[in-house]
Amino acid sequence: MIDRDTVLHVATLSRLELRDDEIEPMARELSAVLGHLETIGELDLDGVEPTAHVLVERSALRADEPRPSLPREQALDQAPDASDDGFRVPSPQA
Amino acid sequence: MTDPTSLSVVEAASALRRGDLSQDELFGAYRERAAADDTNSFTWLADDLQAGLGDRDAAPGTDRPLAGVPLAVKDLFCVTGVPTASASNLLRGYLPPYTATAIARLQDAGATVLGKTNQDEFAMGSSNENSAFGPVLNPWDRTKVPGGSSGGSAAAVAAGLAPAAIGTDTGGSVRQPAALCGVVGLKPTYGSVSRYGMIAFASSLDQAGPITRNVEDAAALFRAMTGPADPNDMTSIGWTGNSPEIDLPTAERLDGVRIGVPTELLGEGIEPGVRASFDAALATAESLGATIVEVALPHARHALSAYYLLAPAEASSNLARFDGVRYGNRADIGQGGLVELYTKTRHDGFGPEVKRRIMLGTYALSSGFYDAYYRRAQQVRTKIVEDFAAVHQEVDLIATPTSPTVAWGLGERTDDPIAMYQADVTTLPQSLAGVPAISIPCGLSDGLPVGLQLSGAAFSEQAILDAAHALELAFAFDGSPARGADSGSVRDGSATASGVAELGAPDPTGKDAA
Amino acid sequence: MTEYEPVIGLEIHVQLATKTKMFCGCELVFGDPPNTHTCQVCLGMPGTLPVVNAEAIRLGLMIGAAFGGKLAERLVFHRKSYFYPDLPKGYQISQFDEPLVDGGRLGDVGLERVHVEEDAAKLTHAGASGRIGGSTSSVVDYNRGGTPLAEIVTLPEIRSAEQASSWLRLLRETLRQLGVSDVNMEEGSLRCDANISIRPVGDTGLGTKTELKNMNSFRFIEQGINAEVARQISLVRAGERVQQETLHFDPRTGSITSLRSKEGSHDYRYFPEPDMPPVAVPKELLESALASVPELPLERAERFRTELGLHEESARLLAFRRALGDYFEATLAAAGDDADKQQVANWIGNDLVRRLEALRRDDDASDDESSTDPAASKVTPQALAELVALVGAKTINRKAGEQVLDVLVAEGGSPAAIVEDKGLAAVGGADELRPVVQAALDANPDVVEKLRTGNMKPIGAIVGAVMKETKGRADGGEVTRLTREILGL
């Protein structure tokens, strides 16, 4: 049901590297799980509103009042690769 | 003087208030037990009381009813400066700059963080075997799983390593490990406890809850965790029950309480021993004055499908932030570019179950499949919400076994995701409906605890706690076999201990995370 | 040969003028050092949650109200997923099937929607020193990340690059006057993408469109659209097909390049933001938004034209620059009901503006428009009203009026006093002027000869002589009248 190409496509969307020996097992497991979940395909759900959230509408907006930001050292403190003033990443143009 | 670790939360808090016990004494006693833990329940332990309190004051006072009570906190709760990894290699060593609201409220009430507890990675699992810190062993039988994902929290309470723990429940992650470890676990109404600072698994389902030795303690901790809505969490609506605040339960009878039993959740897959305990529990409830009626939750059998589409979909998005840029561990990418930064970091950092769910969730949301999977699952959720609303027109509470089985053997289901997912079949419907539910131990099967789940309408926690309290008294469940590491239930201690070492279990007392 | 016409729709991202970010309390300050305005929320740290800034919603509703769009009753956000270092959560919180504003119109272009979302962070190349192990690196600054944006999407109703840029000017001025954004293209608080397709003239369908990204000036927008339209026409004429893709226009070379990501196809996987239940738009917020919408440029121009009788051009000039319009109305108020409104408009729109702009050039200051705001100059509306009245009453002539304005711009003060001080009063009354005209006629018999034959052309010589004698304070019209009177013409 979920073939190798689909697995590779979804892995690309997910930004997950899959080694060659990980692709087939992933395809098999996903197919098995999806096959099991497919029972919801049998239900007649025409006209049923989807529920994204069980909470009812409420107002919980924030007033536009500044709150202290983190000191820069603390913002950068957990970064795997930080420069003096920012988070370093490989250049997108590289 | 009695062993301070024999006291419940409420008992210890009053002993501390009276001055019969000092805060350092209590903390020290648990610190010592937790440091000697052989269940792999902890990923980090506080050195002293103040380390777990942050900059707060633990002097007893009317506004600090939990002053001096040490708590075991699931690894996915952010606590300022305390290693918080959600049991993932990707986050191992991460030190958050802030504290989760639920934990901060407990600290405000005087409680201190004794340590962080092991769990399934990013709360994805039902056996606590998907942890970068290695599996947790069930204190009742160290060859068995403790349940998951709050497995370390439940095991720590069952083993007497902490008076109580805080876990999180997305599809059963507080209730199921509580059941498998013979302790009490409360999953509150969605929205009653702030999610701010909980590393998210599935945002529309996640909810923090206490794991305790008894129902009274669950009420005391829940009361401190909830309260007014949290301005940092738009899904937090705070406590909106009938009473201004949760009362500690005192009920001894169930007169006038109507309990529904949904036939759909009692079909195949329920172990005979579990079924026997459950039936006995219903008989007890009846003897206390409750009326038992059959009710219908016609869509409950589809809850598993809906849940395993919705939760992975949300998770695939919630876990997109783990990219090795701002925090966490970046893979060695050599000369690699941006793409390698992402794909290798996420390949190396996430465990197999997390990857499986990210893939499943991404697929369910992807172009061309959204309507057939994600949207359809949301429609099923609507039907399940309606089912519960209809049933609560008739009955106050719904009773089911918490788990279809007792604790199973370590490694028994790790190669079969579907068998693993089935473990949540009785807890998922309540999660999707957002309603509160408790699991309390109601007996043993093959020497292992069986849990009874009681759920109710949204914000009916008081009624649930009251009923659970009356049943708890009547069950008189003896949790003590779980206590001593020297209990006869340790069948294969040496083998599992070495197994844990192989899997890279941390030394929670050491500076492993640094 | 088939003729083609362009079909253009614009997508404009506008940074909203809030004090804090869209979903956290970090302060928005342009130009501060990198990563000094970030927190756990806008860095996407684990466990953090978004909380919507009410002011961003209010400003978004003001935009919708100004355009006459349908305002949403509830806020529903979605996640738009893609991986890029400027996006800390791996998704942007945006709106999808329930935008804040549905429909609307501004001038000659209809709107599809306006929705609110969060801005991405800024990625800068680290330069030579940033080379690690031979590969170049970039540095992310999350200060801008999470800035509230309104995304304004037009219908594909624009038919030329020129129309696109002039409409965009109108949009910018409208947003500026609404006060919802700084609308500064250089600083990126207004950014424009264009969706462009072509079709044979006469067709009504839509061709395959391309998306031209992020053109940061009106000139580049015109150049970019023209270049892309030309590219599409030559493709189609060569028998090829336009590919749907995202393009970048390089203003230096005039070339268009594809931005197609090498990281694979886009699939944004929109789904409802699970960290936010739907939120009812608070009634007070909606009322406040509606009450805050001022008279906007198009309406004001129309009023200036129909109620005050200004020429089209003056009306637009004064209405499209709010500061000028406000100053104009203040001057009218000071001038009283009898004032010649078109004259007041001329003095402000031409004479005063030209002088203030010259002043700014001398200062070599920023090109910020507030430096030509007449309200900030030394010329008070009362003074200007007085000046216009003096000229109108012929107390001074126009030329002298301009001299008075020079003094007012430089030093301020009262026109009457300046006239007095500099002796600029017109040599007015006939009694004073008649002997001077008579003398000029006496001195120029040949001119008088021609005038008597009815040839009025040489009158200039007489006017010139009188002006010379009066040091320019005479009124030319009055000199002509007196000449005719004396000669009995």
Ligand SMILES: [Mg+2]
């Ligand atoms: Mg956008």
Ligand SMILES: [Zn+2]
């Ligand atoms: Zn922030």
